[in-house]
Amino acid sequence: MRTKEILKSIFLFIVLTLSVQSYAKVDVTTIKGTVQGIKQGRLYMLARVGEKQTDTLGYCDFKKGKFNLKVNLQEPMITQLVVGGYSGGFTLIVEPGATYKANLSNDSDFYIKGGKLNDSYTAHMASSDSLRAIVTGLQERYKALREEKKFRSASQVNDTLRIEQNRLKELTTAFLSSNDNVISAYTMLSNIEMREMNLRETKSLYNAMGEGARNTHCGAIIKERIERMEKTAGGALAPDFTLPDLNGNPVTMSAVKGKIKIIDFWASWCGPCRMNNPALRKIYEEFHSKGLEIIGVSLDNSKVGWQKAIEKDGLEWINVSSLKGWDCEVVRQYNVTGVPSLFILNEYNRIIATGLRDEQLKAFLQEHLQ
Numbered sequence: 001m002r003t004k005e006i007l008k009s010i011f012l013f014i015v016l017t018l019s020v021q022s023y024a025k026v027d028v029t030t031i032k033g034t035v036q037g038i039k040q041g042r043l044y045m046l047a048r049v050g051e052k053q054t055d056t057l058g059y060c061d062f063k064k065g066k067f068n069l070k071v072n073l074q075e076p077m078i079t080q081l082v083v084g085g086y087s088g089g090f091t092l093i094v095e096p097g098a099t100y101k102a103n104l105s106n107d108s109d110f111y112i113k114g115g116k117l118n119d120s121y122t123a124h125m126a127s128s129d130s131l132r133a134i135v136t137g138l139q140e141r142y143k144a145l146r147e148e149k150k151f152r153s154a155s156q157v158n159d160t161l162r163i164e165q166n167r168l169k170e171l172t173t174a175f176l177s178s179n180d181n182v183i184s185a186y187t188m189l190s191n192i193e194m195r196e197m198n199l200r201e202t203k204s205l206y207n208a209m210g211e212g213a214r215n216t217h218c219g220a221i222i223k224e225r226i227e228r229m230e231k232t233a234g235g236a237l238a239p240d241f242t243l244p245d246l247n248g249n250p251v252t253m254s255a256v257k258g259k260i261k262i263i264d265f266w267a268s269w270c271g272p273c274r275m276n277n278p279a280l281r282k283i284y285e286e287f288h289s290k291g292l293e294i295i296g297v298s299l300d301n302s303k304v305g306w307q308k309a310i311e312k313d314g315l316e317w318i319n320v321s322s323l324k325g326w327d328c329e330v331v332r333q334y335n336v337t338g339v340p341s342l343f344i345l346n347e348y349n350r351i352i353a354t355g356l357r358d359e360q361l362k363a364f365l366q367e368h369l370q
């Protein structure tokens with residue numbers, strides 16, 4: 001009896017295991033095609049899986065300009081096909097189990113066909129591109145007429161321009177509304193990054209997205225971006241970090257004591273940064289004795305250039321750098337997209353202001369350090 005029960009348990013375990021494996025099964029996606037201009041090499045399929053992270057989903061070698069790439073997918077994804085020797089890549093929306101036909105070329109005559117989402121997106125882009133060309137032509141015509149002081153004709157062209165712009169907006173809105181999936185998420189992500197949207201704008205777009213779009217890998221990247229930006233929003237606890245100073249000694253931001261701390265992202269090669277340094281030096285001289293500390297975080301790659309700038313500009317406060325330029329992790333933590341970029345912290349390391357310069361910064365410090 002005991003042996004039967006054991007055999008029965010083993011049988012049930014095997015059945016359940018097979019069921020789980022079947023449920024978790026991924027589908028094979030196939031892309032067949034040709035590469036123009038290169039007889040042999042390697043083709044990669046890449047996809048973003050985070051704000052700063054890209055994974056290789058698959059690759060294959062090709063000979064005589066022909067390839068047959070197979071990848072395992074669990075969900076639709078926006079990918080890039082990359083060919084060694086080509087400039088840039090080819091955007092492709094891949095779906096689990098779909099088959100694609102491609103002709104890859106360094107010129108504009110390339111194509112990738114197949115997959116419901118990819119074909120739908122390609123058709124939409126062709127329609128919207130033609131409308132964009134019309135809008136661009138009307139904008140140039142309007143500008144030329146204004147310069148020629150032909151204001152009546154310019155007004156007529158402007159009326160037509162508004163009609164075409166509305167057509168383009170309606171076309172895009174209708175398409176995105178009918179695609180609560182990776183397409184709308186990718187479009188939103190591209191828009192957010194291209195326009196460098198702030199936290200409020202990014203959250204507004206994310207909240208307007210459907211559940212299907214939010215659950216895609218592009219939706220996850222937008223969410224990651226929001227969470228990162230919230231860490232440096234007003235009132236948030238500033239992300240802590242440790243970076244080496246000029247002598248290689250580690251400096252931890254939270255260990256630096258001060259009633260007010262300024263974190264100043266800058267670089268020796270940044271003209272506006274160098275122009276701002278004299279004013280920042282005067283502010284430091286006036287308020288340091290009252291409790292002001294400054295931590296200069298340099299985006300330099302060269303220690304020589306960094307050190308020369310510190311000495312020439314007379315920067316007597318704490319200066320640190322990973323010497324990794326824009327690849328410095330602290331840059332990403334603080335959502336720094338340009339320099340100079342300044343964050344003001346209170347004694348509890350909470351961000352209480354950002355971006356203040358010159359007289360605005362001086363007035364702020366007078367109020368908080370008296």
